[in-house]
Amino acid sequence: MTATAARRPAASGPGAGAAGAGRPSPGPAGARRRPRIPARLRKIGLPYLLLLPALLLELLVHLVPMVIGIWMAFKEITQFYIANWGDAPWAGLDNFALAVDFNAPVGEALLRSFFTTCLFTVLSVGLCWCVGTAAAIFMQDNFRGRGILRALFLTPYALPVYAAVITWAFMFQRDYGLVNHVLTDQLGLTGERPFWLIGDNAFVALLTVSVWKGWPFAFLIVMAGLQNIPKELYEAAAIDGAGVWQQIRRITLPSLAPVNQVLILVLFLWTFNDFNTPFVLFGDSAPESADLISIHIYQSSFVTWNFGSGSAMSALLLLFLLVVTAAYLLVTSRGRKSSDG
Template sequence: MTSAPTTLPPDAKAGGRAGRAPAGGPRPGRVRRPGRLRRTALPYLLLLPALLLELLIHLVPMVMGIVMSFRQLTQFFIRDWSRAPWTGFDNYRLAVDVNRPVGEALLGSFLTTCLFTLLSVGLCWLLGTAAAVFMQETFRGRGFLRALFLVPYALPVYAAVITWAFMFQRDNGMVNHLLHDQLGLGGAEHTFWLLGDNSFWALLTVSVWKGWPFAFLIVMAALQNVPRDLYEAAALDGAGIWQQIRRITLPSVGAVNQVLILVLFLWTFNDFNTPFVLFGKSAPEAADLISIHIYQSSFVTWNFGTGSAMSVLLLLFLLLVTAGYLFFTTRGRKDADAR
C-alpha cells in the first residue's frame, strides 16, 4: 500500500516554517509568557504596601493640611473642620506680612532657625569629619571609642534631651555645678540656661551633641573606600596631614558630604522634638525655632488655618532650597568631571 502524499500548508511550501509570515508581511503579535509577566509585576506588588502606607501617613495629611490653610479654622470648627469658612490666601497674607505681629514673629523665628541650622550643621559636620579622620589610624582602643562616639546617636531622643534638661537646671544642674561651683567660671551666681538668650546656646549644644555622631558614621563609612596607598604616596612626596586632608580626604568623600549636609539641614531645620522636650510648649524667644513656632500658632492659640499656612510655606521653602542645592551640586560635579 502506498500512503497518500502529505499536503503542506501554503506558507510551508513557500519555504518557511508553519506559522511564519511571508517576507514583508505583517508579523504575528508577540505572546507574553505568564511567568515573565509575574516576574515583571512582582517588584511593583512588593512596593504596593509601602506606597499605600506612604499615602496614608504622609500624602493624605499633607493634602488635608494644604486644604486647611485656605480656611479660617479655629477651635470653633474642630468637630467638623470642613464647615470652616473659606478664606482663600488670607492666612498666607497674614503669615508673610512683616508689618503685623503674626508675620513679624514668624520672620524672627525663621531667621533664628536659619542661624541655628547653619551653626548646628556646620559643627556637626566639622566634629564628625574630624573624628572620622582621626579614627582611620589604627591604635589600641579604637573600637571602644567608635562605639562611645555613637552613643548619642543610639540613645532615644526624648531620653537624651530630658537628661540635658536636668543638666541645664539653674540650681541643681550639673552644668552650673561644674562651671560655677567647681571651675569658678561666670561668678557665684548660677546661669539661667533654659531662659533668655542662653537658651539658644543650650539648644545648640544639645542639637550638636546628638547630631554629630551621624556625620561621624557617614564620613567614616565613606573613608573606608579611600585607598591607603594614596596617603602613603602623599607622605613620601612630603605632604603633611593638612595637605592630605585637603587633597585626598575631602575630594574623596565629596559626594557623600553633599548628601550628608542636605540630610543634616533638613533634619535640623525641621527639628521639633529637641526644643519641645527641652523648653516645653512655649520656647524662649531666643530659641523660638520655626517648628515650635508653628506648633504654638496652631495648638496654643488655636488658629489652625494660620498654622497650616505657615507649614505650607515651610514646605515650599525646604523644597526650593533642596532643589537649588541639588542643582548646583550636581552641576558642579559635572563640571569637575568634564575637566
C-alpha cells in the same frame, strides 16, 4: 475481540487526540496556549511590586496628612470648628497673607522665628559636620580600644531623643544642674549661676543639645565614606612629602565630596524641621532666642487654636524647603559634572 484490542498498540498521529476521549494531548502545543508573562516584564515589575507596601504606607503616613494640611491652610479653622472642619468658612489666601505680612505682629514673629531657625541650622549643621568628620578621620588609624571608642561615639545617636533631651534639661537647671556646677563651682568661669533654659542663653543650650545629638550621625556617614578611599593614595602622598593636613585637604575632602553633599542635605532638613528637641527642652513656650519655626507653628496651631494660620505657615515652610533642596541639588549636580568633565 477484547483481548485483541487490549494487545493492540495505541494509535499515534495527528488524529489520535480526536479519536481519544476528546481531551487535547499534553505537550508543547498545549503549553504554548497558556498565557505567560515575559521574563523581562517580570524582572522589571518585581521591584515595583515589592515597593508597593512601602509606597502605600508612605501615602497614608505622609502624603495624605500633607494634602489635608494644605487644604486646611485655605480654611478659617479655629476652636469653633474643631468638631466639624467642613463647616469652617473658606478663607482663600487670607491665612497666607497674614503670615507674610511682616508689618503685623503675626508676620513679624514668624519672620524672627525664621531667621532664628536659619542661624540655628547653619551653626548646628556646620558643627555636626566638623566634629563628625574630625572624629571619623581620627578613627581611621589602628589603636587599642578603637572599637570601644567608636561605640561610645555612637551612643548619643542610639539614645532615644526624649530620654537624652530630658537628661540635658536636668543638667541645664540653674541651681542643681551639672553644667552650672562644673562652670561655676568647679572651674569658676562664671560669677553667678546663669539661666540656660530662659533668656538669651536658651539658644546656646539648644544648639549644644542639637550638636551633641547630631554629630554621631555625621561621624557614622563620613566614617563609611572613608572606607572607599584607597590607602595607596595616602601612601603615595606621604612618599611625595605631603603632611597630614595636605593629605586631608587634597585627598580626603575631595574624595568625600559626594558623601558630604548628601550628608549636609539630610542634616539641614532634619535640623530645620526639628521639633522634638526644643519641645522637650523648653515645653510649648520656647524663649524668644530659641523660638524655632517648628515650635512657632505648633504654638500658632495648638496654643492659639488657629489651625488655618498654622497650616498656612506649614505650607510656606514646605515650599521653602522644596525650593532650597531643589536649588542645592541643582548646584551640587552641576559642580559634580564640571569636576568630572
